[in-house]
Amino acid sequence: MSTAPATTxxxxxxxxxxxxxxxxRWTSTRTYINAGIIVLWCLVPFYWxxxxxxxxxxxxxxxxxxPTHVTLDNFVTxxxxxxxxxxxxxxxxxxxxxxCTTAIGLLFGVFAAYALARLNxxxxxxxxxxxxxxxxxxxVAIVTPLFQLFTNIGWMxxxxxxxxxxxxxxxxxxxxxxxxxxxxxPWELEEAARIDGCTQGQxxxxxxxxxxxxxxxxTAILAFISAWNEFLIASQLSSDATAPVTVAIxxxxxxxxxxxxxxxxxxxxxxxxxxxxxxxxxxxxKIVAGLTAGGVK
Amino acid sequence: MLFPAERxxxxxxxxxxxxxxxxxxxxxxxxxxxxxxxxxxxxALLWSPVLLALVLAIWGLWRLRSRLPEPTIERKTY
Numbered sequence: 001m002s003t004a005p006a007t008t009x010x011x012x013x014x015x016x017x018x019x020x021x022x023x024x025r026w027t028s029t030r031t032y033i034n035a036g037i038i039v040l041w042c043l044v045p046f047y048w049x050x051x052x053x054x055x056x057x058x059x060x061x062x063x064x065x066x067p068t069h070v071t072l073d074n075f076v077t078x079x080x081x082x083x084x085x086x087x088x089x090x091x092x093x094x095x096x097x098x099x100c101t102t103a104i105g106l107l108f109g110v111f112a113a114y115a116l117a118r119l120n121x122x123x124x125x126x127x128x129x130x131x132x133x134x135x136x137x138x139x140v141a142i143v144t145p146l147f148q149l150f151t152n153i154g155w156m157x158x159x160x161x162x163x164x165x166x167x168x169x170x171x172x173x174x175x176x177x178x179x180x181x182x183x184x185x186p187w188e189l190e191e192a193a194r195i196d197g198c199t200q201g202q203x204x205x206x207x208x209x210x211x212x213x214x215x216x217x218x219t220a221i222l223a224f225i226s227a228w229n230e231f232l233i234a235s236q237l238s239s240d241a242t243a244p245v246t247v248a249i250x251x252x253x254x255x256x257x258x259x260x261x262x263x264x265x266x267x268x269x270x271x272x273x274x275x276x277x278x279x280x281x282x283x284x285x286k287i288v289a290g291l292t293a294g295g296v297k
Numbered sequence: 298m299l300f301p302a303e304r305x306x307x308x309x310x311x312x313x314x315x316x317x318x319x320x321x322x323x324x325x326x327x328x329x330x331x332x333x334x335x336x337x338x339x340x341a342l343l344w345s346p347v348l349l350a351l352v353l354a355i356w357g358l359w360r361l362r363s364r365l366p367e368p369t370i371e372r373k374t375y
Contacts, residue, residue: 122367125311129318136319137326 046273053267060262074267078252086240087268090248094228094272097159097244101166101227102220108167109174109223110216114204116175117182118190128179135172143236150237157239165233170223177222181215182208214286221283225276245272303366310365317358324351 055062056069057077078087115121116128146165147156155161185208193203209216231246238247249268252261327348334341 123314123318125314126318126321129315129320130322131318132315133319133322137322 049266049269049273052263053270055263057259057261057263074263075271077261077264078268078271085248085252085264086243087245087248087252087271089241090243090245091271093159093238093242094244094246097162097166097230097234098224098227100159100163101170102223104163105167105170105174105223106216106220109171109178109219110209110212112171112175113178114182114208117179131172131175134168135176139169139232143233146233147236156237157242159242161237162230162234162242162244165237166227166230169230170226173226174219174223177219178212178215181212185211217283217286221279224279228272228276306365307367310362310367313358313362313365317355317362320351320355320358324348324355327351 051065051067052060053074054067054070054072055074056071057073059069062068077083078085081088112131116124142165146161150156150158150161189207189211190203193207194200198206228244229246230244231250234244234247235250238244243251245268249265249272252264252268327344331341331344331348334344
């Protein structure tokens with residue numbers, strides 16, 4: 001049995017290889033530095049919000065980058081109904097509006113997206129363009145007409161007055177995201193289901209929908225975030241009883257008259273951000289999978 | 298299976314359709330705005346030329362579109 005002779009790299013190869021290794025190391029270092037800058041850019045405002053939320057109201061404008069004069073009073077102020085801050089109720093309102101908007105938006109969005117991606121009918125892409133137009137329509141342009149309409153029909157300050165406009169903003173998002181996903185799903189799955197005796201509806205319900213779950217899930221999260229962050233329409237159409245958190249925070253009152261309650265606003269902002277951060281952290285893999293699902297052709 | 302040239306034409310038709318739909322949305326919005334303005338006694342003089350321009354643009358695109366094949370998905374549904 002013969003063994004291969006041990007080979008040593010020629011001395012001339014050493015220098016370029018070392019240079020390549022240095023270059024590679026520098027490239028990866030540069031990538032890390034850039035990523036670090038982006039992360040800092042995104043997280044510093046969030047960090048400052050949390051920091052101010054835990055800071056005593058007398059030290060609101062303290063510029064120290066580390067926690068000083070730590071207190072939980074701001075959270076108490078945020079939830080204090082004595083000061084007129086109905087934050088607890090507005091949290092419930094936001095959840096309720098977000099969940100209703102997401103559920104109804106998805107219900108219509110899934111069917112619309114499936115039809116646009118898989119069925120052959122005339123003017124299909126015109127409908128898609130119509131939806132694109134609707135998604136680009138400026139929200140501020142419909143505030144006054146909606147205000148007038150809902151006043152006339154007695155819907156001002158009701159949940160439906162907040163949910164229905166939100167659905168119109170969420171629907172284009174759901175339709176576009178899901179259309180891209182449904183387009184990429186293999187036709188063979190549907191054909192196999194049809195051969196096994198499924199009707200088209202059953203094939204959709206029993207084969208396509210379970211496979212589309214990641215995309216539906218991603219779309220649901222995006223729709224919920226969109227409804228959760230909505231401020232413009234809600235600021236005009238909600239009442240004290242139905243105001244979501246975005247509106248409630250904007251109308252916060254401080255512990256003293258004429259005092260801008262920055263620390264309480266930061267405390268409320270921290271509480272509002274936490275569910276979204278937790279949701280994104282838990283489901284980030286599914287979100288990325290769902291978002292990139294329709295991307296590869 | 299579509300040939301590359303056919304696929305290109307179908308893709309172009311698809312894009313034109315989307316553009317027509319996009320403009321049609323704003324045309325519909327303008328029609329509603331103009332009707333509402335007229336009914337409530339306002340002046341629609343500013344909106345009307347914009348609607349006219351949109352309608353002309355849609356008509357032009359429609360003419361272009363009619364020379365292209367119908368954009369269909371490559372497999373027929375049942």
